Amino acid sequence: MSALERVARYLVVKQLADLGYVVDFIYAYFSGGSLGDAQRFGLSKTCARGYVQRIIEYCNGSFFRARAIVRHVYRFVKQLEPVILRIDGVARCTICGAELVPHHHVLQEHVARRHPDRVDDAVEKVIDAVVRSVKRVSNA
Numbered sequence: 001m002s003a004l005e006r007v008a009r010y011l012v013v014k015q016l017a018d019l020g021y022v023v024d025f026i027y028a029y030f031s032g033g034s035l036g037d038a039q040r041f042g043l044s045k046t047c048a049r050g051y052v053q054r055i056i057e058y059c060n061g062s063f064f065r066a067r068a069i070v071r072h073v074y075r076f077v078k079q080l081e082p083v084i085l086r087i088d089g090v091a092r093c094t095i096c097g098a099e100l101v102p103h104h105h106v107l108q109e110h111v112a113r114r115h116p117d118r119v120d121d122a123v124e125k126v127i128d129a130v131v132r133s134v135k136r137v138s139n140a
């Protein structure tokens, strides 16, 4: 799996699991932000550091590569409709109807393990869009 695919998959699962605020934090961080911004996105610094470290790992330790990939995939990931719907403190999966504890770990696990096809489709869509947008820029 390429770094692009790994990062795209990581962000797609979060977006589909209705954790778009995590995706927003990661984008802000790699757009010149810092771990100090975590709170503004409703995240602890420890969690935020974990997300950032994971992304950099996926890019074989390169911060610059991570930054480039996050900036390219962000807007396409954000266009994806979450499959988890939260109502009155309960989360429901719109694909299978399961009721879930609205904890980020539970939601992510559900999406990644129960609906891998949906994740694969979304990752493919995001990567296609990135490749097309990069081509457009290089042809201009």
Ligand SMILES: [Zn+2]
Residues within 6 Å of the ligand: 093, 094, 095, 096, 097, 098, 110, 114, 115
């Ligand atoms: Zn489900």
